[in-house]
Amino acid sequence: MRGMANSDTLSQLRLRHYRLLQAISQYGQLSVAADMLSMTQPAASRMLAEIERLVGEPLFRRHPKGMQATASGEVLARRAGWILSGIDEAEAELAAVREGRRGSVRVGAVTGAAVAHVVPAIQALTPEARAAEVHLEVGPSGRLMTGLDAGEFDFTLCRVPSQTDSQMFEILRGHEEDVRFLVRVGHPLLDRGPLTIRDLDGYGWVIMAPGTPLRQGVEDAWLSAGIAPPREILNSASLLVSMAHIRTSDAIAPVAREVGDLICGTGRGAFVELPVTPGLLLSPYHLIRHRSRPISPLAERLLTLVMDGMAKP
Structure with a gap:
């Protein structure tokens, strides 16, 4: 026979050839390898002869107890x-992608929606999609909608x-945002009992920039109560900045209810909600996807979990 074949010759080998080589090497018997591949022994013998013809040399030595790979046979069997x-592995990964258990998904959300709905949905997704890569960006609605339009997100809240142009987007579900007012433990207002918006007048604030729904909601509430909107304001969208500021001052931080519950529950007793009545409701945020842009099965699965969570009372 000729010497070892070049790469052009080896490229003629097919998966069925490789499966037979692996099976013969593993079991050492042509008849057993044929059975494992649901072939007849004559068919397996003809296929092996075809492989050796393509390669240009014997790949197995025949002996009374079976077959033993040659040096070249060991190389090809290992490969x-x-x-x-x-x-x-590719088939398993492809199945995982198709079933929404693998891949990546990018979500944008305002802070309250991220805490209330996206994080619980990610936690529900994780046990069934441990190889999933989830990206969550928290930011103002204008930035998130621009990103959704540009294809940076699979969906947003x-x-x-x-x-x-709302015709470009599919609005799936809405959720009202209930505002809480956070202060440090020991704040002077905590000794006053039930409070109204007017009782909050005269204190400093840490709040999002003008034009944001939270800022607009607070200012409208002040105007409705017949008082001028707060003037001593630290403009910041960062929760860490808000917590740092109110912890060492008498400033007040309006936040979404879910965010307030999280901070008060994990702040080691450093923060508390003011008992303000009536409460403050903001315009609802929505679960939104682009009408003309398909998303992956993984993103579809996460979107469904978010939607299910938003449907709960």
Whole structure:
């Protein structure tokens, strides 16, 4: 026979060839390898002869107890194992992607929605999709809608700015945002009992920038109560900045109810909600996806979990 074949010759080998090489190497018997591959022994013998013809040299030595790979046969059998293992892994990964158990998903959300709905949905997704890569960006609605339009997110939970062409998007579900007022433990207002908006006048604030729904909601509440909106304001969208500021001052931080519950529950007793009545409701945020842009099965699965969570009372 000729010497070892070049790569052009080896490229003629097919998966069925590699499966037979691996099986013969593993079991050492042509008849057993044929059975494992649901072939007849004559068919397996003809296929092996075809492989050796393509390669240009014998790949197995026949002896009374079975078959033993030659040096070249060991190389091809080992490579066959790698190739077939890679294909099996690719098939498993493809199935995981198709079933929404693998891949990546990008979500944008306003702070309250991220805490209330996206994080619980991610936690519910994790046990069934441990290989999933989830990206969550928290920000203002304008930034999130721009990102959704540009394809940066699979879906968002935010408000739709007035200048947005809403026909481009599918609005799946809405949720009102209930505001809480956070202060440090020992704040002077905590000794006053039930409070109204007017009782909060005269204190400093840490709050989002003008034009954001939370800022607009607070200012409207002040105007409705017949008082001027707060003037001593630290403008910041950062929760860490808000917590740092109110912990060492008498400032007040309005936040979404879910965010307030989280901070008060994990702040080691450093923060508390003011008992303000009536409460303050903001315009609802929505679960939004782009009408013309399909999303992956993983993103569909996470979106469904978010939607299910938003449907709960």
